[in-house]
Amino acid sequence: MKSKSLLLFTSLLIAASTSTLLSAEPLRAGAATSVITPEIGREIIGGFVPFPSKHIHDELHARCLVLDDGTTKIALVVCDLLGIHRVVSDEARRLIQEKSGIARECVMISATHTHSASSALGEARWLIDQQPDEYQRFIAQRIADGVARAVNNLRPAQLAFGAVDVPEHLNNRRWHMMAGTVPPNPFGGQDLVKMNPPSGSPNLIEPAGPIDPTVSFIAVRGTDGLPISIFAAYSLHYVGGTGPTDVSADYYGYFCESLKQLMTAGAAGPLDVDRPPFVALMANGTSGDINNIDFRKPRGVKQPYEQMRFVAEDVAKKVHAATTRLEYRDGLTLASRYREPTIAWRRPNDEQKKWAADTIAAGPKSKSDLSFIYAERVTKLASYPETTTIPLHIIRIGDICLGTMPCEVFCEIGIDFKRRSPFAKSFLIELAHGYVGYLPTPRQHQLGGYETWLGTNRLELTASDKLLDNLIEMAKELRDGVK
Numbered sequence: 001m002k003s004k005s006l007l008l009f010t011s012l013l014i015a016a017s018t019s020t021l022l023s024a025e026p027l028r029a030g031a032a033t034s035v036i037t038p039e040i041g042r043e044i045i046g047g048f049v050p051f052p053s054k055h056i057h058d059e060l061h062a063r064c065l066v067l068d069d070g071t072t073k074i075a076l077v078v079c080d081l082l083g084i085h086r087v088v089s090d091e092a093r094r095l096i097q098e099k100s101g102i103a104r105e106c107v108m109i110s111a112t113h114t115h116s117a118s119s120a121l122g123e124a125r126w127l128i129d130q131q132p133d134e135y136q137r138f139i140a141q142r143i144a145d146g147v148a149r150a151v152n153n154l155r156p157a158q159l160a161f162g163a164v165d166v167p168e169h170l171n172n173r174r175w176h177m178m179a180g181t182v183p184p185n186p187f188g189g190q191d192l193v194k195m196n197p198p199s200g201s202p203n204l205i206e207p208a209g210p211i212d213p214t215v216s217f218i219a220v221r222g223t224d225g226l227p228i229s230i231f232a233a234y235s236l237h238y239v240g241g242t243g244p245t246d247v248s249a250d251y252y253g254y255f256c257e258s259l260k261q262l263m264t265a266g267a268a269g270p271l272d273v274d275r276p277p278f279v280a281l282m283a284n285g286t287s288g289d290i291n292n293i294d295f296r297k298p299r300g301v302k303q304p305y306e307q308m309r310f311v312a313e314d315v316a317k318k319v320h321a322a323t324t325r326l327e328y329r330d331g332l333t334l335a336s337r338y339r340e341p342t343i344a345w346r347r348p349n350d351e352q353k354k355w356a357a358d359t360i361a362a363g364p365k366s367k368s369d370l371s372f373i374y375a376e377r378v379t380k381l382a383s384y385p386e387t388t389t390i391p392l393h394i395i396r397i398g399d400i401c402l403g404t405m406p407c408e409v410f411c412e413i414g415i416d417f418k419r420r421s422p423f424a425k426s427f428l429i430e431l432a433h434g435y436v437g438y439l440p441t442p443r444q445h446q447l448g449g450y451e452t453w454l455g456t457n458r459l460e461l462t463a464s465d466k467l468l469d470n471l472i473e474m475a476k477e478l479r480d481g482v483k
Contacts, residue, residue, distance in 0.1 A: 192448050
């Protein structure tokens with residue numbers, strides 16, 4: 001009798017826990033896209049020296065997915081951009097709240113990190129507080145339009161979480177090398193690792209960190225069984241290999257188009273022309289130290305777009321194959337947590353300020369003189385206030401947890417987020433709600449390298465620990481139903 005009572009009590013606990021994840025209302029979902037392509041001639045950023053575009057190879061989009069549990073609406077937006085200044089997110093979320101009635105803290109906006117797009121960071125990207133420029137206002141409006149269209153497309157839906165490992169396209173780009181073979185950094189110091197070392201070099205020893213091979217994704221379909229959207233995240237920096245002056249969404253855009261073809265093959269008929277189209281979204285996971293180059297062998301010559309198409313189509317095929325194993329559910333509860341903890345800016349000391357002043361006074365040796373470029377960056381950092389606030393976001397979709405940071409996040413931080421999250425189905429997205437440089441771990445800071453240089457990295461050395469602790473606390477609040 002005692003064992004039966006215990007079993008009943010345990011069943012009631014499980015039911016009570018599940019009820020916080022399930023909604024009495026049917027889940028609805030809608031998806032849409034908005035074109036955010038800049039005019040030809042606007043500068044392409046991604047390298048140290050921007051240059052004007054001369055061709056639009058493929059359109060850039062804001063890809064939008066809206067979920068509604070009858071009480072809460074959540075909007076997930078991924079933009080084909082290198083990054084966004086937080087004023088873009090602030091303005092877009094203001095417009096979305098006005099136009100679509102979705103609370104600001106329930107709208108997640110991130111950038112993919114394509115290196116062949118124009119800047120959404122503002123004409124003075126180093127300014128902390130800035131008014132949106134013409135292109136930033138255009139992007140914010142198009143994001144709001146895309147979310148409004150997704151709301152218009154809402155229909156009864158089911159949702160599933162999926163994951164598939166695709167390690168073959170990922171490499172940690174930070175390498176330990178033989179003693180004396182890591183070149184000096186722009187400040188005249190010596191790093192212990194090299195970012196993007198010579199491919200096939202005999203001086204390579206081992207990567208300085210791991211990769212995260214998992215493509216995590218949320219699949220959404222209508223109650224009629226037809227696909228609505230897939231929101232995916234993969235920890236791959238970008239692929240590159242475009243035409244020399246082309247605007248392109250990189251592999252993120254190719255993935256979305258390839259997955260759309262796979263998911264809708266044979267599904268459309270003469271009576272389906274008015275049905276909203278399937279929309280795929282590919283967000284950047286945590287790829288601050290990850291790219292597509294296998295440094296252990298010499299790099300072969302590829303045609304423009306060849307490699308990004310290969311990567312995108314392969315990842316899309318593997319995600320599509322994984323959808324056949326999904327278990328869809330409806331009636332899921334949605335929730336969101338948004339927080340802006342205070343973090344110290346990383347500022348130059350007196351010796352670094354003097355080095356910067358002397359380097360600038362001497363003038364640049366070339367257009368791409370790294371010492372001069374970083375001297376200018378150090379000077380700008382010297383004018384920053386002591387601290388800033390960093391936007392963090394946690395979204396819960398049933399028993400799925402999605403976290404964000406506004407940085408180029410090292411992949412081991414994303415792995416740690418999955419390990420520490422109170423939700424088994426968790427993943428982290430970078431470059432959301434702003435752009436504040438690279439986010440290495442304290443251990444990686446000790447190794448040095450490009451991503452840790454003052455001017456590439458702008459936040460205090462323990463920022464990754466503090467931000468991750470905040471995200472985990474926020475996730476636990478959502479798990480426990482804390483208001």
